[in-house]
Amino acid sequence: MTMSTNSYLEFYLSLLAWIINNGIWNTLVDTGLFAVPFGAIILQEWLSARQQGADEGNKGLLSIPRVENRLWMAYVVILFACIPFFPLNLSSITYDDAASQRCGVSLAEPADTSWDTTFNTIGDKSANVPVWWFLVHALSKGITAAATAAIPCAPDIREMRMEIDSSRISNQVLLQEVADFTRDCYGYSRSRLFTNRPELDKAQSYDASWIGSSYFLNTAGYYDIDRSRTPRVAWLYDEARDTSLPQLANGAGYPNCKQWWSDADVGLRARLLAEVDPSLISRLEGWLTGRTNTEVEDATLRELVSPRQQSISMSPGQVFQDYGSSARGGSVTQGLNNLATNTGLALGSFSNFPAMNALRAALPMVQAFLILGAIISLPLVLLISTYQLKALMTVTFALFTLHMLSFWWELARWVDSSMLDALYNQVSSTDQTLLSLPTSGFMDGTVTAQVIEYVMGAMFVVLPMTFVGAMSWAGYAVGANIEGMLNRGSHSAEASAAKGTSQLMTAAKKSAR
Structure with missing residues (x-):
């Protein structure tokens, strides 16, 4: 019995x-x-x-x-x-x-x-x-x-939403690379978007508000022309692509932002996705029926790399505080703004639990x-x-x-x-x-x-x-x-x-x- x-x-x-x-x-x-x-x-x-x-x-x-x-x-x-x-x-x-x-x-x-x-x-x-x-x-x-x-x-x-809220990038090198990508790619493309002022519908405007934007990836004149400002060992130096850029002894290259984000094995997106629990992705795909796997994964990554999530994991003054261009300002005013931002985000973090x-x-x-x-x-x-x-x-x-x-x-x-x-x-x-x-x-x-x-x-x-x-x-x-x-x-x-x-x-x- x-x-x-x-x-x-x-x-x-x-x-x-x-x-x-x-x-x-x-x-x-x-x-x-x-x-x-x-x-x-x-x-x-x-x-x-x-x-x-x-x-x-x-x-x-x-x-x-x-x-x-x-x-x-x-x-x-x-x-x-x-x-x-x-x-x-x-x-x-x-x-x-x-x-x-x-x-x-x-x-x-x-x-x-x-x-x-x-x-x-x-x-x-x-x-x-x-x-x-x-x-x-x-x-x-x-x-x-x-x-x-x-x-x-x-x-x-x-429970799934709480798991998304509590997800953090544990790899500090990858965390810094997200900040570098935001500075070298998203910041320049976003500024170019404001300069060009294209006609965007509501969905495109929403999509353009994060670093993995499909609009920046698939539209000519954005991530296809912006590149990493520092050499990356995951990409070999390419004579055609990296002309006039210094070549290091380790053979590191300067990928453009589309490569940097989208490459299957070494791309930033693939490595960020590895930081997410696979069972969480499977459960989200089971719930959000009718949406492709890519859409579900991008939605999860959007939360993972959001400034709200990173403010807890990284030190103020060393990372991006938002998706604007003044995150690294060193003035007293900017410091007070960063302090107020961090305080607000810390108080807001209580809402995640x-x-x-x-x-x-x-x-x-x-x-x-x-x-x-x-x-x-x-x-x-x-x-x-x-x-x-x-x-x-x-x-x-x-x-x-x-x-x-x-x-x-x-x-x-x-x-x-x-x-x-x-x-x-x-x-x-x-x-x-x-x-x-x-x-x-x-x-x-x-x-x-x-x-x-x-x-x-x-x-x-x-x-x-x-x-x-x-x-x-x-x-x-x-x-x-x-x-x-x-x-x-x-x-x-x-x-x-x-x-x-x-x-x-x-x-x-x-x-x-």
Whole structure:
């Protein structure tokens, strides 16, 4: 028999929880504390019987059925919900990745993470699971998995946008080369564009606002005539191309900007693309259907080389601060402008990691720790409640509810992605689609972003809280109803005992006469 989990953190904590749970129960058994509730049950029912009126019959006979029913139910609770029965080890607890495989999402297995050695260490200690909690776990996980499977597959658009925002050029040499390309190529071509003043439509104007502009690459008089001002070892010196330029001993040449950017193996575009996670590109291509691979890649590179991204990675005064021509100015005024720019960009960088993204990442972790706490506290909760069915059902519904939270968060994620897809995937330009995704909530300053944050806050927090409240009430009500049924059964026994006592007393009085 197996028990499934939805994350490797839950995998680890569940195994740890049952080991501690077994230790607590074994301590209660060894010390005899597990039997204390039996005495409490007898005392409670005896005191309850003494509170009855004189017309209820013999107090001793009245309390016997109550004590018997309570003790039998306590035995049942101990047998099925306290005594560890099913062995639990690394082979019987598994990580359930069926949903991720169905939707084509690749997630790390426990053995592929740093948790693997910890699992093996904990696995040396055996743990068992009581019958009732094993069934509750299997039922709750099965219902959660079935409900989650009913949700259609959808890409996690907000996560992809956050990955784009957090992408940086880690190679410092390549980072400096981006700055050189901006100075030697984009700056001159942009100035020439302002001088020539060609008629550009909206799409061309948008495209001409970054260093990998297809307009500058494919239009004569721009990147085809501009060149690198310093020799590049990746391009050999060409007599025809590099006439009148100094030839170095290492044979480095002076590529024109179109070559510098577009060459298949050594071009700046190819090397920048290697800095991006290939899985991110694949997911973007899967979402932005109808757009070519080149369009998706250029949109991602546009974000990667944007001044906003580079301001965090490079030192002020050493790199371009914008795509204008005054980035390297050395005046006091320009220094103050750069300081203000950097300050604004630093403040704006907080918008790249909104609280919603942190909340989404933290909630499943909190869920795993809550399940850990619930499992560890089971023996003590049942002991203190004197093994009552009401307590058992309440804790059962609580554990079921904690497992079911995975479905509500997956539903909220799907609704979030679907809203973003409907609102932003219809934009004609791929670049504009990626740039317009609302990652900063209120900082975006748009009504749409604020509404989305309100809705997602309710979906991720308020709706699960409502479900938790409803299930808590249901668990308490079910426990109270079951206990009421048992009490009604004991009342009939009490009535029979009282009736028998009354008849005996009547017969005794008649014989005395």
